[in-house]
Amino acid sequence: MLNVQTNELQQGATKLGGALNPHKVAAKDVSVYYGEKRALFDVTVNIPDRGVMAFIGPSGCGKSTFLRCINRMNDTIPICRVTGKITIEDEDIYDPSLDVVQLRARVGMVFQKPNPFPKSIYENVAYGPRIHGLAGSKAELDHIVETSLQRAALWKEVKDRLNDPGTGLSGGQQQRLCIARAVAVSPEVILMDEPCSALDPIATAKVEELIDELKQNFCIIIVTHSMQQAARVSQRTAFFHLGVLVEEGATNDIFTNPNDQRTQDYITGRFG
Amino acid sequence: MTVDTAPMATEALDSPRSKQAMKARIARRYAAERRFRAYGVAAILFGLTFLVALFSTIMVRGYSAFLQSAFTLDVHLDPSAFGSTTPPSETDIRMADYTKLANRALFQALGVDPANKADARAASQLLSQNADVQIRKTVEADPTVIGKSVQLSLLAHGNVDTLMKGHFDRSVPENRRQLSDKQLGWLDKAAEAGLLGKHFNTGLFTYGASSKPESAGVGVALVGSLYMMAIVLLIAVPLGVAAAVYLEEFAPKNLLTDTIEVNINNLAAVPSIVFGLLGLAIFINFMGIPRSAALVGGLVLALMTLPTIIIATRAAVAAVPPSIREAALGVGASKMQSITHHVLPLAVPGILTGTIIGLAKALGETAPLLMIGMVAFVVDFPTTPLDSATALPVQIYMWATAAERGFVERTAGATLILLAFLVCMNVTAVILRRRYERRW
Numbered sequence: 001m002l003n004v005q006t007n008e009l010q011q012g013a014t015k016l017g018g019a020l021n022p023h024k025v026a027a028k029d030v031s032v033y034y035g036e037k038r039a040l041f042d043v044t045v046n047i048p049d050r051g052v053m054a055f056i057g058p059s060g061c062g063k064s065t066f067l068r069c070i071n072r073m074n075d076t077i078p079i080c081r082v083t084g085k086i087t088i089e090d091e092d093i094y095d096p097s098l099d100v101v102q103l104r105a106r107v108g109m110v111f112q113k114p115n116p117f118p119k120s121i122y123e124n125v126a127y128g129p130r131i132h133g134l135a136g137s138k139a140e141l142d143h144i145v146e147t148s149l150q151r152a153a154l155w156k157e158v159k160d161r162l163n164d165p166g167t168g169l170s171g172g173q174q175q176r177l178c179i180a181r182a183v184a185v186s187p188e189v190i191l192m193d194e195p196c197s198a199l200d201p202i203a204t205a206k207v208e209e210l211i212d213e214l215k216q217n218f219c220i221i222i223v224t225h226s227m228q229q230a231a232r233v234s235q236r237t238a239f240f241h242l243g244v245l246v247e248e249g250a251t252n253d254i255f256t257n258p259n260d261q262r263t264q265d266y267i268t269g270r271f272g
Numbered sequence: 273m274t275v276d277t278a279p280m281a282t283e284a285l286d287s288p289r290s291k292q293a294m295k296a297r298i299a300r301r302y303a304a305e306r307r308f309r310a311y312g313v314a315a316i317l318f319g320l321t322f323l324v325a326l327f328s329t330i331m332v333r334g335y336s337a338f339l340q341s342a343f344t345l346d347v348h349l350d351p352s353a354f355g356s357t358t359p360p361s362e363t364d365i366r367m368a369d370y371t372k373l374a375n376r377a378l379f380q381a382l383g384v385d386p387a388n389k390a391d392a393r394a395a396s397q398l399l400s401q402n403a404d405v406q407i408r409k410t411v412e413a414d415p416t417v418i419g420k421s422v423q424l425s426l427l428a429h430g431n432v433d434t435l436m437k438g439h440f441d442r443s444v445p446e447n448r449r450q451l452s453d454k455q456l457g458w459l460d461k462a463a464e465a466g467l468l469g470k471h472f473n474t475g476l477f478t479y480g481a482s483s484k485p486e487s488a489g490v491g492v493a494l495v496g497s498l499y500m501m502a503i504v505l506l507i508a509v510p511l512g513v514a515a516a517v518y519l520e521e522f523a524p525k526n527l528l529t530d531t532i533e534v535n536i537n538n539l540a541a542v543p544s545i546v547f548g549l550l551g552l553a554i555f556i557n558f559m560g561i562p563r564s565a566a567l568v569g570g571l572v573l574a575l576m577t578l579p580t581i582i583i584a585t586r587a588a589v590a591a592v593p594p595s596i597r598e599a600a601l602g603v604g605a606s607k608m609q610s611i612t613h614h615v616l617p618l619a620v621p622g623i624l625t626g627t628i629i630g631l632a633k634a635l636g637e638t639a640p641l642l643m644i645g646m647v648a649f650v651v652d653f654p655t656t657p658l659d660s661a662t663a664l665p666v667q668i669y670m671w672a673t674a675a676e677r678g679f680v681e682r683t684a685g686a687t688l689i690l691l692a693f694l695v696c697m698n699v700t701a702v703i704l705r706r707r708y709e710r711r712w
Binding site: 071076101102103104105109113115118132182184185 | 524525593595596597598599600601602603604605606609613614618
């Protein structure tokens with residue numbers, strides 16, 4: 001009881017004082033099983049607030065699997081089992097009493113392929129705030145939609161056609177719309193699963209620029225196949241290989257002076 | 273590039289990589305493709321031929337059912353026929369001898385002497401036995417016409433109708449045909465004078481079953497079918513969609529759900545008469561719902577349609593891309609919200625198509641209705657789903673067994689009506705699907 005209170009006080013203090021929690025998301029001994037097959041082996045990692053954490057590694061190394069543990073998207077796969085502990089702001093997200101819907105409002109997600117709802121641009125962004133009751137009035141909702149689109153650097157391009165279908169935008173615009181949709185519910189953490197893999201270089205550059213902006217306000221975790229992208233946008237990088245978190249550290253260190261031979265081999269292009 | 277010297281040609285044939293051999297292979301490939309296309313076109317033409325043959329046969333046989341011969345007669349509603357009281361009582365109006373009134377009008381129009389018994393009987397045979405009902409309904413609708421003369425279009429007898437439609441063979445010896453020379457003479461005169469003519473057959477849509485072809489119609493059967501369709505919609509669609517969504521989205525994948533899935537697929541293939549037996553055993557014998565009621569028919573057809581709707585809905589729901597579900601879950605929608613806000617609206621075109629196809633199948637179904645006693649001779653319109661009713665295809669089935677010429681054309685005519693309904697339903701399905709697809 002006492003513990004809980006101190007925890008809450010600490011949390012309150014960090015929010016009020018602006019002193020950042022060094023461990024926004026903390027994972028300890030996280031393992032994931034798909035049926036009999038083990039996909040992730042005892043991953044332990046701490047992810048700081050207000051920054052970009054990149055997960056890199058070859059295909060099938062478990063980086064996306066781990067990412068999807070953080071908003072419990074893996075729950076939707078019936079044969080998937082997660083052990084270990086993941087906390088956000090010291091709150092265990094696999095606690096049975098925790099409401100997973102509430103969690104996903106706190107941990108937004110942007111997917112590999114842009115997946116706007118087949119509705120208007122406005123409805124795409126307004127959907128999250130609406131189901132969570134974040135806006136009391138139409139004007140408030142309009143405001144949320146506008147700020148979210150501005151934060152996603154899309155407002156200027158779409159402000160005159162908010163009622164056009166979101167699926168009619170270009171790929172890069174669609175992905176930024178998805179980011180606006182994620183931002184609209186004011187999450188604490190935004191997960192991005194290879195957000196640029198379906199985009200051309202110009203759209204990629206725009207999204208990367210946007211990620212750089214967003215890190216002022218959010219804890220961003222990005223999975224990427226592109227090491228250049230990890231180097232460009234992230235402050236910290238974690239290298240996964242065969243379901244094991246091989247190495248984690250400041251992005252500069254990982255790319256210039258990795259500790260592990262496997263990391264060295266991967267970033268120099270010897271495999272993967 | 274042609275090689276015309278023999279040695280080279282043999283050499284070319286020997287080596288599989290030679291230009292000659294390659295050309296031959298390409299030619300064979302093209303020929304195979306052309307043959308395959310030809311088979312396809314032939315198959316389609318074959319199918320189309322039968323379709324055209326089927327439709328044209330039905331049309332040729334059935335179009336005349338939409339016309340009906342009738343006498344246009346001035347019927348004098350003699351007050352003496354309505355008892356002694358003025359104004360006549362309801363019983364008097366109901367009991368009055370309308371046949372006599374109709375015959376009197378006919379005799380006058382044809383110039384037949386009522387005193388000549390043989391002539392009078394022969395002439396009265398030309399009017400439909402339903403003519404009295406027509407006059408009674410006129411009087412019942414407006415009793416003030418009593419004492420006046422009204423011009424009425426009275427149904428001619430089925431034999432007259434056959435004659436008018438040109439299906440009557442006058443060369444048959446008189447004693448072996450339905451109309452005597454005398455009767456033919458009267459009819460020819462009446463037709464010339466404009467007293468006898470063919471009109472659009474509204475009765476086909478408003479009458480119920482009748483032993484006389486001229487007064488038989490699909491009206492009652494249509495109402496029965498309508499009731500049943502409404503019951504199928506009300507029962508099968510909500511149940512089917514709910515079951516499909518649960519199975520597709522919520523149900524755990526285990527032996528039980530696998531068994532259920534297999535059985536649903538099997539149910540869709542169960543002969544419809546089995547559903548009729550089931551309905552007979554459960555709804556009529558066990559639950560005690562009156563037999564040949566539209567409610568029983570509707571319930572049986574709903575059971576029969578359920579698998580179709582479940583399968584179509586499951587397919588439509590499964591076809592919604594998983595990325596949409598993930599997107600909804602990703603912004604914190606609950607499973608239920610992701611389904612009702614995103615998956616179901618996207619699946620609606622598929623669900624609609626499945627539903628309408630199921631309904632069309634149910635509308636044309638006959639066999640299960642035979643089992644639950646809907647092969648009934650129903651004259652009156654059912655006012656509630658618990659009244660005796662019959663259905664359009666059952667009506668067709670019953671008419672098909674009748675010998676009179678009038679019933680033969682009505683069989684085809686009713687088939688045309690049924691086909692028209694099916695076409696309308698399918699067109700509706702296509703239109704609805706298009707509209708929804710444009711919206712999303």
